Amino acid sequence: MLDTGRTARRLESYVQGAWRAGAGEGKPLANAATGEVHAYIGSDGLDFAAALAWGREVGGAGLRAHTVHERALMLKAIGLKLMEMKDEFHAESLATGATPKDAWPDIDGGIGTLLTFASQARRELPNAKVIPEGAVETLSRDGSFVAQHILVPMRGVAIHINAFNFPVWGMLEKIAPALIAGMPCLVKPASSTAYVTELVVRRILEMGILPDGALQIVCGGVGDMLDHVTGQDVVTFTGSATTGRKLKSHPAIIANSVRFTMEADSLNAAILGPDAGPDTPEFDLFIKEVHREMTAKAGQKCTAIRRIIVPKAVEADVIAALSARLAKTPAGLPDAADTRLGALASLGDRDGVREKIAEIAREAEIVFGDPDKVEVISGDAEKGAFLNPVLLRCTDPMNAHAPHEVEAFGPVATVMGYDGLDQAIALAMKGKGSLVSSVFTNDTDVAAQLVLGVAPFHGRVMLGNRDSAKSSTGHGAPLAPLVHGGPGRAGGGEEMGGMRGVKHFMMRTAVQGTPRLLSSVTGQWVAGAPAHQGTHPFRKSLAELRIGDQLVTESRVITEDDVEHFAHFTGDTFYAHMDSAAAKANPFFEDRVAHGYLIASFAAGLFVQPDPGPVLANYGVDNLRFLTPVYFGDSLQVQLTCKQINPREGTVYGEVRWDCRVTNQRGEVVAEYDVLTMVAKSWPLPQE
Numbered sequence: 058m059l060d061t062g063r064t065a066r067r068l069e070s071y072v073q074g075a076w077r078a079g080a081g082e083g084k085p086l087a088n089a090a091t092g093e094v095h096a097y098i099g100s101d102g103l104d105f106a107a108a109l110a111w112g113r114e115v116g117g118a119g120l121r122a123h124t125v126h127e128r129a130l131m132l133k134a135i136g137l138k139l140m141e142m143k144d145e146f147h148a149e150s151l152a153t154g155a156t157p158k159d160a161w162p163d164i165d166g167g168i169g170t171l172l173t174f175a176s177q178a179r180r181e182l183p184n185a186k187v188i189p190e191g192a193v194e195t196l197s198r199d200g201s202f203v204a205q206h207i208l209v210p211m212r213g214v215a216i217h218i219n220a221f222n223f224p225v226w227g228m229l230e231k232i233a234p235a236l237i238a239g240m241p242c243l244v245k246p247a248s249s250t251a252y253v254t255e256l257v258v259r260r261i262l263e264m265g266i267l268p269d270g271a272l273q274i275v276c277g278g279v280g281d282m283l284d285h286v287t288g289q290d291v292v293t294f295t296g297s298a299t300t301g302r303k304l305k306s307h308p309a310i311i312a313n314s315v316r317f318t319m320e321a322d323s324l325n326a327a328i329l330g331p332d333a334g335p336d337t338p339e340f341d342l343f344i345k346e347v348h349r350e351m352t353a354k355a356g357q358k359c360t361a362i363r364r365i366i367v368p369k370a371v372e373a374d375v376i377a378a379l380s381a382r383l384a385k386t387p388a389g390l391p392d393a394a395d396t397r398l399g400a401l402a403s404l405g406d407r408d409g410v411r412e413k414i415a416e417i418a419r420e421a422e423i424v425f426g427d428p429d430k431v432e433v434i435s436g437d438a439e440k441g442a443f444l445n446p447v448l449l450r451c452t453d454p455m456n457a458h459a460p461h462e463v464e465a466f467g468p469v470a471t472v473m474g475y476d477g478l479d480q481a482i483a484l485a486m487k488g489k490g491s492l493v494s495s496v497f498t499n500d501t502d503v504a505a506q507l508v509l510g511v512a513p514f515h516g517r518v519m520l521g522n523r524d525s526a527k528s529s530t531g532h533g534a535p536l537a538p539l540v541h542g543g544p545g546r547a548g549g550g551e552e553m554g555g556m557r558g559v560k561h562f563m564m565r566t567a568v569q570g571t572p573r574l575l576s577s578v579t580g581q582w583v584a585g586a587p588a589h590q591g592t593h594p595f596r597k598s599l600a601e602l603r604i605g606d607q608l609v610t611e612s613r614v615i616t617e618d619d620v621e622h623f624a625h626f627t628g629d630t631f632y633a634h635m636d637s638a639a640a641k642a643n644p645f646f647e648d649r650v651a652h653g654y655l656i657a658s659f660a661a662g663l664f665v666q667p668d669p670g671p672v673l674a675n676y677g678v679d680n681l682r683f684l685t686p687v688y689f690g691d692s693l694q695v696q697l698t699c700k701q702i703n704p705r706e707g708t709v710y711g712e713v714r715w716d717c718r719v720t721n722q723r724g725e726v727v728a729e730y731d732v733l734t735m736v737a738k739s740w741p742l743p744q745e
């Protein structure tokens with residue numbers, strides 16, 4: 058068992074199936090708040106080419122042996138166990154300088170992200186090893202040549218090079234989509250806080266849930282690793298733009314067209330609408346949010362607000378209100394109850410932030426705080442990496458550069474006034490691409506104008522007003538279902554975004570061929586592929602049901618009485634069903650037509666097998682289209698074909714998608730849709 062007590066420990070890397078310390082004693086890592094040595098790090102002498110090879114061969118094969126849902130369930134199991142262990146991670150995280158409140162988004166938020174991915178994947182992706190994407194394209198008149206895109210896991214390793222500020226979330230938000238996709242991961246945490254990441258990876262590996270090789274970690278430099286990447290590997294990077302650009306232009310990355318996702322500097326803005334004067338709830342919300350984003354994690358957040366864009370008329374009010382709040386934000390030891398501002402991650406970071414403040418101050422004045430004077434209510438102001446908040450004001454922001462370009466990665470932001478919405482948008486754009494901006498307004502026109510103006514420069518825009526004051530997830534919180542990333546300066550990358558994030562680690566391939574062959578590849582029935590009729594498919598459990606099992610029903614003639622009855626029974630007396638003259642005046646119809654929902658209802662009456670059986674429930678239809686009008690006297694027939702079977706892990710049922718086509722007496726398709734049902738894995742159901 059790892060000793061996570063007070064003695065400085067030597068971090069190890071987990072590569073090629075074993076924990077390995079690099080050569081030598083390693084570089085000391087200081088506790089951010091006390092300056093004491095907390096751990097030693099180093100990866101000298103490790104064989105990085107062999108680590109990648111082991112990940113590809115052992116980890117990749119192990120993950121690909123499972124379906125998407127099985128992999129998602131592994132993550133769910135890991136997430137639940139990590140939640141039970143989180144106190145240990147919180148204790149370790151104190152050494153990074155983060156207060157327990159600051160560590161919440163990193164640790165609890167990271168585990169929550171893992172669990173969200175695990176659940177969304179099982180809801181939205183098939184329980185299969187290949188993911189068909191989009192509609193089947195018909196490429197020939199007779200339907201004998203069709204195409205569909207499929208997604209399969211890349212055959213390489215996902216190398217995640219992470220930043221120091223989110224040692225847990227930064228890892229989990231990246232390995233979750235990659236592992237669900239079926240790609241093994243190699244995590245390289247930033248050195249200064251790697252001890253937290255290493256601890257979490259140890260705990261994950263001890264669980265024995267992941268296949269061998271699915272997760273490796275390198276604590277220390279990655280040496281010549283990037284020399285060995287292939288076109289099947291994926292590299293994700295979070296950190297400074299300088300390092301990001303260097304790695305992105307690594308010869309092996311370029312030569313092998315390696316997918317490279319980068320998240321770098323971001324001068325995120327918060328914009329106060331012209332309607333949100335000092336007497337409005339939006340003004341107060343704005344001040345609270347800016348204060349929180351300046352001081353949470355001591356401002357060492359990629360989404361922190363760096364630029365405070367406000368109407369010129371209220372600039373002084375904003376500075377006064379913010380300064381009053383910042384004055385009540387004492388810095389101190391992260392675990393002390395009255396601390397409101399923890400330490401930066403290292404003394405080096407503090408030096409760096411001070412340099413950046415000096416650069417910005419060439420084009421702005423400091424209106425609150427003194428970067429060179431540190432006041433703490435606990436701890437040692439010099440040995441700990443403390444820095445009190447600094448607020449600047451730029452009087453000519455349209456012509457200034459540094460406030461829009463220099464990211465002081467600490468509790469630092471610059472207020473800048475605007476004249477008119479166009480100027481507010483122009484100022485936001487001067488960040489040249491950011492992760493997120495927020496707009497505080499209660500005016501719909503202002504919201505629309507500002508969001509549409511700044512959207513091309515942002516991965517996410519949050520609207521804040523009085524109605525969402527309690528429910529808003531806030532400016533700074535990236536969420537698993539939403540895109541995290543931004544254009545230009547922010548790196549041009551896109552992470553998370555729900556299942557889109559999973560697809561970053563998969564190859565999209567267009568497959569063309571006959572319906573029969575395509576169906577064998579995707580595991581889904583494609584119109585034109587062979588179908589088998591016989592026992593009513595609703596009598597078959599998942600154990601017996603096969604893709605292509607089909608029912609062709611009797612016909613049913615639609616009468617005027619049917620339409621009259623349906624209209625009065627449901628209350629849908631829309632004129633096209635009731636009034637011949639009015640229907641004829643409608644360009645789509647020649648006379649009164651049957652209701653679309655009557656067609657769908659009669660179709661169910663035709664295809665259903667009414668006895669208790671393995672079909673447990675109908676939970677909806679997808680892509681319902683009414684294609685041809687149905688007139689009195691038309692005769693309807695249904696062809697229902699089992700299209701996709703999705704057994705659910707851990708339950709007695711699975712989802713079955715049926716291709717449903719309703720045709721008239723001329724063979725024209727009048728309605729087309731997918732029927733979605735829950736079907737028992739075996740019938741009768743097992744007794745509890």
Ligand code: NDP
Pocket residue numbers: 218219220221222245246247248249277278279295296297298299300301304320321322323358359360409464465466
């Ligand atoms: P770095 O770019 O120095 O480091 C980021 C990651 O890259 C770390 O894991 C680092 O490892 C690694 N790395 C550095 N050099 C190499 C290399 N040659 N080959 C492979 N990996 C390498 O950024 P920092 O984390 O030090 O942060 C510096 C600045 O970046 C911050 O002050 C801030 O301005 C910005 N930043 C932006 C973030 C954002 O999301 N917008 C997030 C975090 C930082 P190691 O630590 O071992 O050197």
